[in-house]
Amino acid sequence: NARKHFLFGQKSTSGRGGMQAKVAAAFRALELANTIQCVALANGARQGVVLDLLQGKPIGTIFTSDQMKSTHIQQNTELDLLAQLKRTRIAARNLEALNSTQRTNILKSIATSLEQNQNNILKANEEDIQQNTEIDITLKQRLKLSSAKITTLAQGALALAQAVDPIHQVVEKRELASGLILERRSCALGVIFIIFEARPEALIQIATLAIKAGCGLILKGGKEAHFSNTILHQTLIQAITPILGSKDAQDLFVLLHNRQAVATLLAHPDANEYIDLVVPRGSNQLVKYIQQATKIPVLGHADGICHIFLDIDADIMHKVQPIIIDAKTDYPAACNACETILIHKDHSIQNIIHFILQPLKDAGVQLFPGPYFLKQYNQSNLELLTWFSAITAVSTFKFEYGTLACTIELTDNLQTAIQHINTYSSHHTDAIITENYEHAQTFLKQIDSACIFHNASTRFADGFRFGLGAEIGVSTARIHARGPVGVQGFLTYKWCLSSDQFHTQAQFSSGEKQYTHKDLPLV
Numbered sequence: 001n002a003r004k005h006f007l008f009g010q011k012s013t014s015g016r017g018g019m020q021a022k023v024a025a026a027f028r029a030l031e032l033a034n035t036i037q038c039v040a041l042a043n044g045a046r047q048g049v050v051l052d053l054l055q056g057k058p059i060g061t062i063f064t065s066d067q068m069k070s071t072h073i074q075q076n077t078e079l080d081l082l083a084q085l086k087r088t089r090i091a092a093r094n095l096e097a098l099n100s101t102q103r104t105n106i107l108k109s110i111a112t113s114l115e116q117n118q119n120n121i122l123k124a125n126e127e128d129i130q131q132n133t134e135i136d137i138t139l140k141q142r143l144k145l146s147s148a149k150i151t152t153l154a155q156g157a158l159a160l161a162q163a164v165d166p167i168h169q170v171v172e173k174r175e176l177a178s179g180l181i182l183e184r185r186s187c188a189l190g191v192i193f194i195i196f197e198a199r200p201e202a203l204i205q206i207a208t209l210a211i212k213a214g215c216g217l218i219l220k221g222g223k224e225a226h227f228s229n230t231i232l233h234q235t236l237i238q239a240i241t242p243i244l245g246s247k248d249a250q251d252l253f254v255l256l257h258n259r260q261a262v263a264t265l266l267a268h269p270d271a272n273e274y275i276d277l278v279v280p281r282g283s284n285q286l287v288k289y290i291q292q293a294t295k296i297p298v299l300g301h302a303d304g305i306c307h308i309f310l311d312i313d314a315d316i317m318h319k320v321q322p323i324i325i326d327a328k329t330d331y332p333a334a335c336n337a338c339e340t341i342l343i344h345k346d347h348s349i350q351n352i353i354h355f356i357l358q359p360l361k362d363a364g365v366q367l368f369p370g371p372y373f374l375k376q377y378n379q380s381n382l383e384l385l386t387w388f389s390a391i392t393a394v395s396t397f398k399f400e401y402g403t404l405a406c407t408i409e410l411t412d413n414l415q416t417a418i419q420h421i422n423t424y425s426s427h428h429t430d431a432i433i434t435e436n437y438e439h440a441q442t443f444l445k446q447i448d449s450a451c452i453f454h455n456a457s458t459r460f461a462d463g464f465r466f467g468l469g470a471e472i473g474v475s476t477a478r479i480h481a482r483g484p485v486g487v488q489g490f491l492t493y494k495w496c497l498s499s500d501q502f503h504t505q506a507q508f509s510s511g512e513k514q515y516t517h518k519d520l521p522l523v
Contacts, residue, residue, distance in 0.1 A: 337458065
């Protein structure tokens with residue numbers, strides 16, 4: 001039946017011909033071969049065409065008889081997407097223009113809608129679970145929603161509703177001259193493109209932050225969470241519509257369902273005119289792909305290579321074991337899990353075994369020695385090496401296990417530990433365990449990471465644990481935002497200058513008026 005919708009134009013002077021035959025062959029293949037789910041037509045003369053097709057690049061035409069999958073394929077043209085982005089920009093400005101009470105009421109409405117739609121949300125999530133039985137256990141845990149998670153999401157929305165309005169706040173005030181006042185005011189960043197994998201609750205967390213900050217969102221979730229994301233998105237729109245209106249509610253948060261639209265937006269030469277920030281939340285591969293595929297600013301981190309340094313003055317009997325066990329085993333796949341433990345070389349072999357290696361081994365952690373550790377004990381204490389899963393040194397320190405595995409390495413002193421971490425860390429989170437205040441302060445000052453901790457687990461690097469409410473993500477960048485990013489990551493600022501009479505630059509050039517440059521109180 002679909003064939004009758006195809007219209008063929010006149011023959012091209014540059015084409016090779018036979019397009020009607022190719023389209024007919026595609027339909028024939030789908031009709032005759034039950035095992036073929038889709039057929040793609042593309043230019044075979046294009047270099048790397050097969051790989052480009054597999055990566056979802058918009059270079060051909062896809063034919064499918066799979067009704068389930070065909071609903072995921074939105075025929076978004078480039079013009080459609082850009083038009084949508086313009087509408088999202090307008091809706092975001094309208095949201096920012098609302099007063100604080102109106103935005104607060106939207107957040108309260110979202111909390112209510114989540115509780116009221118809980119059964120439908122869990123039913124949709126179960127559908128996702130049933131359709132993704134082949135995914136690994138870690139991904140399945142991230143995908144799974146529960147009544148407790150939905151309640152937590154509702155509570156998070158209410159907590160944001162009660163927080164101080166972050167936009168239109170005067171954060172700096174200065175008298176430039178008599179009667180000429182300059183203010184720096186917080187304002188919404190604009191339109192944010194969020195790409196997240198199998199964690200459907202991220203959709204609500206990010207959306208509530210966006211509402212608090214007056215921002216619009218383009219959302220693309222993992223295909224494994226299709227039904228969950230769809231029902232959560234509908235719940236959002238339902239809650240927003242009474243206050244913002246149907247049109248702006250639909251345009252404020254746009255949910256994409258296909259990779260082609262993502263690729264088109266990221267690669268568009270004028271994309272940064274419509275999208276102010278891209279936030280990828282997911283695997284290292286996802287983040288690196290996004291960073292390489294677009295010129296839009298990207299907030300995020302590709303790796304989570306976190307260290308803990310056990311200083312010579314560490315309380316090895318009481319503090320070391322609980323901290324390293326928590327940092328490595330609480331959630332090994334997390335980006336803030338510890339991947340390398342650096343030990344001051346003057347700690348005794350007995351303490352290393354009893355308080356470090358044995359507890360980690362008992363917790364199911366595979367241990368891998370660094371070259372210095374191996375050199376130090378390879379001949380003098382072969383028994384020590386029996387605690388390790390390998391008796392060869394790790395080939396690189398720039399490695400994120402993401403599992404119950406850890407590198408153990410020695411270091412000569414505090415300065416060599418700092419040098420090692422600044423060289424091999426992903427600059428996410430690094431920690432020192434020590435009772436020496438001066439050593440701790442030196443570590444906190446000299447480590448070049450987003451989060452640096454003293455006598456605390458690296459697992460504290462999290463927006464909720466920092467008291468930021470929900471979290472957009474974690475950034476290892478040095479501009480705009482760094483570390484766990486809450487609502488402040490959705491904000492920027494603008495300079496507002498007001499004269500109680502009138503002022504021109506010429507008045508100052510001529511000497512008629514003089515600058516005072518006097519800082520003023522914010523209240």
